[in-house]
Amino acid sequence: MPDVVRLATRASPLALWQAEHVADLLRAAHPGLEVTLVGTDTLGDRRQDVPISEIGGKGVFATEVQRLVLEDRADAAVHSAKDLPAVTGEGLALVAVPERGDPRDALVGAGLDGLAEGATVATGSQRRRVQLATLRPDLAFVELRGNMATRVGKVGTTAEGRTIDAIVVAAAALQRLGREEAIAELLAVDRLVPQVGQGALAVEVRADDAATAALLAPVEDPVARRRLDAERAFLAELGGDCDLPAGAHAAPPAADGTLAVRAVLADADEHVHRAEASGPDGVALGTDLARRLRAAVEA
Ligand SMILES: NCc1[nH]cc(CCC(=O)O)c1CC(=O)O
Numbered sequence: 001m002p003d004v005v006r007l008a009t010r011a012s013p014l015a016l017w018q019a020e021h022v023a024d025l026l027r028a029a030h031p032g033l034e035v036t037l038v039g040t041d042t043l044g045d046r047r048q049d050v051p052i053s054e055i056g057g058k059g060v061f062a063t064e065v066q067r068l069v070l071e072d073r074a075d076a077a078v079h080s081a082k083d084l085p086a087v088t089g090e091g092l093a094l095v096a097v098p099e100r101g102d103p104r105d106a107l108v109g110a111g112l113d114g115l116a117e118g119a120t121v122a123t124g125s126q127r128r129r130v131q132l133a134t135l136r137p138d139l140a141f142v143e144l145r146g147n148m149a150t151r152v153g154k155v156g157t158t159a160e161g162r163t164i165d166a167i168v169v170a171a172a173a174l175q176r177l178g179r180e181e182a183i184a185e186l187l188a189v190d191r192l193v194p195q196v197g198q199g200a201l202a203v204e205v206r207a208d209d210a211a212t213a214a215l216l217a218p219v220e221d222p223v224a225r226r227r228l229d230a231e232r233a234f235l236a237e238l239g240g241d242c243d244l245p246a247g248a249h250a251a252p253p254a255a256d257g258t259l260a261v262r263a264v265l266a267d268a269d270e271h272v273h274r275a276e277a278s279g280p281d282g283v284a285l286g287t288d289l290a291r292r293l294r295a296a297v298e299a
Contacts, residue, residue: 227259
């Protein structure tokens with residue numbers, strides 16, 4: 001067994017919290033193990049001025065962290081699961097999904113009932129925008145980028161000539177950063193279907209590194225893994241990454257093991273199509289939901 005594990009992470013405060021969390025889980029599982037962090041400012045972090053879609057999509061957050069592992073400058077990469085493409089890249093293995101955090105989206109600034117007619121909400125996510133528009137067709141939307149602190153700080157400021165009344169971000173991010181008090185409303189997963197993997201972490205190692213994979217085994221939460229696999233099957237079948245106006249969420253399994261998965265996909269006119277399914281095989285459910293929603297969107 002190795003006596004040191006180097007964890008690769010982005011350098012944002014949220015990413016560092018997540019990497020420290022995995023480091024703590026590893027140290028708890030293996031007393032005496034030395035765990036260090038290797039940080040990188042990814043292109044996605046450096047270019048906060050342009051929409052993510054223009055710099056290569058959500059994958060930009062993950063690629064540079066993965067490279068540290070592939071080049072043996074780190075042993076494992078810690079990611080927000082939702083920043084990963086649906087299919088794990090060549091040379092890497094997704095070996096641990098820790099216990100999941102809150103998958104929900106959160107409004108900061110005002111809750112849905114507190115937003116006046118025609119109020120402005122900032123979000124960089126098409127998934128959030130199209131679903132919020134079905135709940136509140138009167139809202140106006142503006143773009144939102146930047147790390148968590150920057151985003152939360154945009155409430156009350158002006159963008160595109162409008163005052164931002166609220167922003168939408170992942171609840172898990174605010175909770176991890178100790179900013180839970182900023183949450184005005186948590187949006188239930190059936191009203192605003194979360195992004196695939198939201199609130200979950202994912203740890204990758206080199207595909208041939210069985211020793212580090214074995215060290216990470218106790219960090220894995222089988223329930224979180226099962227839910228993530230179902231959601232990722234949806235995204236894999238759609239053939240997209242996090243930029244699609246799509247979301248999928250697998251609820252914690254029922255006592256008999258049945259998994260319930262719900263998903264959304266918007267068409268070119270931003271009409272939101274919804275579907276849900278339940279059964280024993282999460283991957284089959286996710287795949288089936290993607291096929292059904294793609295058929296609905298193309299009809
Ligand atoms: N889009 C970037 C991103 N990637 C992961 C999180 C939050 C943490 C998580 O989902 O685990 C965020 C911020 C957000 O969506 O508001």
